[in-house]
Amino acid sequence: MKRTWTGLLQLLLGLFIVSGCAQHPGEDRPVPNPVTLKFMHMGVSSDGRDNNRYVMQLFPTMVEDRFTDIRIATEMLPEDAYTKSMLMQLSAGKGPDFFEWWPMRQLEGLARAGYLQDLTGMEILKAFSPDALEGFTVDGRVYGLPKGFSMMGAWYNKELLERYGVRDWPKDWDSFLALCETLKQAGVTPIIMPDKDWWFLQFGLYPLAASVVYPGDPDFDKRLLDGTQTFTGSKWRDVLNMYKLLYDRGYIRAGSLETGEAQAAAWFNDGKAAMIFGGNWDYGSLTRTGDVPFGRGFMPLPGNAPGAPLILSVGPAGGTVINKNTGNLPEVLDVMAYQFSPSSPLYREFKLQYQVFPAFKGEDVGIAEFEEYAALMQSNESVVFSNQAWPVGVAETLCTGFQDWIAGKGDADAILAAMDRTLERLRGT
Template sequence: MKATRGIGSVFMSIAIAALLSAGCADETDRGANNAERTSPDAVTLRMVHWFGTEAGPVVSEINERFHREYPNISVEVEYAPVDQYQSIIRSRFVAGGAPDLLGVFPGKWQEPFAEAGFLMDLSGSDWADRLKPDARNTMTTGGKLYAMPVNRNAIGVLYDKGFFERTGLDIPRTWNEFLSLCETIKRKGRVPIALGLKDQWVTQIIPYAMAPSAIYRDHPDFDARMYAGKASFSDSPWRAMLEDYARLEKNGYFNEGFLGTTYDQMVQMLATGKAAMMVMGNWSLGPILLTNPNAEIGMFPLPYGDADKPYWVSSGVSIGIGVSRTTPYPEEAKKYLAFWSRPEVNTLFLEGTKSFSVYRDVNPALDPALAEIEPAIRAGTYPFLDQNWPPGMQDKLFQVLQNWMAGGGKYSVGKALSELDKTFEETKTNHDWVP
């Protein structure tokens, strides 16, 4: 879902080292037993991905463990900002410099890459049969599996649990209660909701949290109807969603200067007590605790939409790793994915990044915030919206929402929605997005 230049990676490394201490001896022994089965020729696998410093330290640890087991194989990772990743990876394929391994967004994004023959078919991998069905499906195109899903994330409201308890604040159960909560927090002198739209990808998060309850809970076929030309952004709950998004700003519930605030800064605001809440994914839990190890963070679903039904949560596979079909090291790349799929390695990643499992046989210890929102996830979810949209649609959403929030009334909701409709229509059957 995202990657950033995070905060305090050394603390993450210390935490991961503690997790590794019990298993390092076994990994060393396994590496000694398997070294003789590897090729004596040194191989370097190059990977380009968007999972940044939230995942970077634990990825480094996994790569080190992999290298201990396969001493002739090294892995070099290049991180790209999530809102630039799509253009970067396209240009690599055009220039003939595709990496051996690459980040693959779940859902529709991978279709043109698979159809163009850029991705290796991984359907026969041993780990594939262990995946939960929805995780496997989101990485499948034309009946073939083109990437290994790594984890599952969810979007909700991260909140300062200690502040809520000290001031007697309750978890809101309706949208009106949420607005009243924001007003109460504002009166107490704290920023109700931290927001940083300088990083464009953040613009989508609040609408993503709204849409499952506002649209997909009652109309799960909405996207299919969009593709068929029978539904639109303009004539849907998207109008009310954008208006309510802007109303939060008008009421003063965001921090001042949110258009110039970065994601890292909004994380710091919640971690240090300057803000009480943040609508964001669980991937932010690690950076928050790196900034303030004593922070007590909870997570509840955004209560948007009709209150007489359970609220749905935006949740889905977040990270995928694929293999370039033209890599000169296909067997080494497959070994790398197989290593990632091992229960003990995948558990290390999930606990290090505080995320949910995609495997039937991997059950990590859940962070308290994850445990708090898990009942809402069981009640109903819809994937991150871009996973079912045409490739390129998400980039347009970034631009439109940033213009909308910066418009000061000059950029109408009607103009914003019509631009989204136009782009959806242009991209839904156009695979020229992939060169």
């Protein structure tokens, strides 16, 4: 699934919904019985810190200020608990009125099970570009409102790298390893990672896979799903061994399995580590001023061999979907239209939280840290994040298996075999 992402930078989000749904400024509406909408979002880290002030505080408060007859009850859970809780609720015909979910393959299961509201043809979709809606389209029907795109890579401390003579970001895997060795020999922690939460391991693995697995086999994931390909015996073994090498050589700080997201971000922001793997969604948490101010950069983690093309890891971002069983569809659409209206104060706060996702037609990313990466997106091919092509559950098997390997149990072959067993169980669901 290679592509360039010029089209995706032309996103245009919906501004209005069907007449009669949205409240207009200055219009008084009676409030005999306020409607309470339940909204759920993944993102509370395992160390107990709420990492999304927008969802937990600003979103409900500002919606209630705008719509006197609507209340928002929000909840956040760590990713694994979030997924399991949501699937249990939806299968029982319950769940929140609307919630955040992942695109592509991870969306397909919910849509085909009949859990999601079909938004096809609704006025709110008319201003979205086809590229924006692609990740939330299943069998030609649209089931969600996308934020835009996400890109995985490495956040890095520019001043720290320049101090040790590194002014150009590594162009291949060998030069990246050389950078890490230079930093380690100078007594600098090359990389800090919060591996206490399994999903952070994806942020190193998928960028490597983009340049290792898919260039010679762009249909790898399709063949996984139709049963003609397995993880065992594939180039995913190379990816796992490459990433484990960073731990074996001490390039990723020891104790990562006991390190949570907030602790790792603080370590990076205080200038105690040169790099941390993540995505553009980390802008808010990884650009806070720590003990020593410094400039940040964000670039791809290069898994390519010298002379081979660098393939980027870029995919559609998550978005908002609506429960098919909500009894409050007009009110949910009111809230979504308000959030996506560029003139609303809610949209401004939304942009502060998710500002790294271009939202409106002609809108640039507008963030200096992403300029170099965005330039590469115009020239280099990319593949979507691997988990976006897999059934929900395969990525967790991958990452929890890797956690075990870091802890001294198992190896690459054991992880791949476990992924095959999980895929076999989930294939077709």
